[in-house]
Amino acid sequence: MTGYDVERVRKDFPILQRRLAEDRPLVYLDSANTSQKPQSVIDTLSEHYSLHNANVARAVHQLGEESTAAFEGARDKIAAFIKAPSRDEIVFTRGITEALNLVANVLAWEGPYRVGPGDEVVVTEMEHHSNIVPWQLLTQRTGATLKWFGITDDGRLDLSNIDELITERTKVVSLVHVSNMLGTINPVAEIARRAKAVGALVVLDAAQAGPQLPYDVTATGADLIGFTGHKLLGPTGIGVLWGKSEVLAGLPPFHGGGEMIEDVRMERSTYAPAPHKFEAGTPPIAQAIGLGAAIDYLSALGMENVAAHEQEITGYALGRMLEVPGLRILGPTEMVDRGGAISFTMEGLHPHDISQVLDSYGIAVRGGHHCAKPAHRRLGAQSSTRVSPYLYTTTAEVDAMIEGLHQVRKFFGVA
Structure with missing residues (x-):
């Protein structure tokens, strides 16, 4: 990843500078749904x-x-x-x-x-x-x-x-x-x-x-x-x-x-x-x-660098998410033949509730079946919450999401 500077990359995406309700910074973790656009586009x-x-x-x-x-x-x-x-x-x-x-x-x-x-x-x-x-x-x-x-x-x-x-x-x-x-x-x-x-x-x-x-x-x-x-x-x-x-x-x-x-x-x-x-x-x-x-x-970034960052940030997110009590990842939990989308369930909580509480902290994720109902049904889940980092995602944003998940548990009384 020589020369790949995620903080420099983030400056190319104007939407990532947004402040949301209550002056919270946007933490965008829904790139599998749609990616953000650099200023050049x-x-x-x-x-x-x-x-x-x-x-x-x-x-x-x-x-x-x-x-x-x-x-x-x-x-x-x-x-x-x-x-x-x-x-x-x-x-x-x-x-x-x-x-x-x-x-x-x-x-x-x-x-x-x-x-x-x-x-x-x-x-x-x-x-x-x-x-x-x-x-x-x-x-x-x-x-x-x-x-x-x-x-x-x-x-x-x-x-x-x-x-x-x-x-x-x-x-x-x-x-x-x-x-x-x-x-x-x-x-x-x-x-x-x-x-x-x-x-x-x-x-x-x-x-x-x-x-x-x-x-x-x-x-x-x-x-x-x-x-x-x-x-x-x-x-x-x-x-x-x-x-x-x-x-x-x-x-x-x-x-x-x-x-x-x-x-x-x-x-x-x-x-x-x-x-x-x-x-x-x-x-x-x-x-x-x-x-x-x-x-x-x-x-210009180099897709080898993009892929390396995606692997690094996804691996970091997987490790942090496995620390959250009651959280079940749907899909591989190790970075072997694995891409950037991480779908999960939390015991006793609905994905839409998780997503809405995270949104109140400025954290954008997706809740639902992600147009993949058969896969959810096979793994015994009606729906899930999905976190999907990309080339502009930082470890600090992942940490904010993890803290948000703890707040979700506290809000719904399952902590």
Whole structure:
């Protein structure tokens, strides 16, 4: 972590200087939900709307050319950031939810990867709902079967029956790289090798992995990977679907409209190659440009440094949280194949009550099921409180959260 100064990093995030009710400093521990934005991203969005606003790939005037250059420049930055072999493998979406729905929908329609009756789709019990519901819809519509990996008691994937789950009938294996609830980092390359051996497509949800890890899409073994901008220091309303060139070429379009066509006649249309085949209509222009600025910021910090800080601060938080009486961590309690989200329960206390009392001290965490109801159900919890530090989190903030948890216990009389 040579040269990584978290206090210096914090100065780049104006919201972290906020004072909340009763003049309490903001302690933001909800970055798995959405990350805060550095000033450079905020300035990029303001500058675009102030000086360069125009639609892309249509106008030949100067503003149009500037907007298009910045938009396509963001595609280049993202391709380099995730080590994609080609910029044309980067498809802009409105978020990872749309990216996953894009894949699940078009696989029901046509092409060499089409899913039909008798085929099987494999997911896991720790998925975000965005990587469960689209596959449920796909299998219900096509007559395919949905299967899933279970979770062990310590919050890791149970791979003991991998040969029963991934078979010659498997057409798709879709799983999360880093769990948004449990923090587990899954052995995606190992699972991908098994899936490729039977000719299945491999889809990854990298919404949490992208912000936390140096990312190399080819090293994962996946065919399609989605992530989202707002967890990556970027704006909301922008996501990315990366896909191998040959896979994108074999998928039909998702939306029809302007810019995704090669030619339109009244009888039929032909389509542009990827990525434009999947980007009908006016895209999220400013959001993509803002995401490009976020990528610049992360690249300047160095994702190796970001990952090292995330490991260090999460390990510190785990150690401190295990000191709190009655607190149960859902998921791995050691920093082995583990990311930054820490979900927990406290005996006799509801997560919403915990979150509200912490908020009264200026500490922002999340209470609920985190769009991961099956994982909660498997571990015997209806819901949980989640703490998720990031590249701007300090040990002092973790200490403030721990003191807040003691105050929660005292407030509700369980101390």
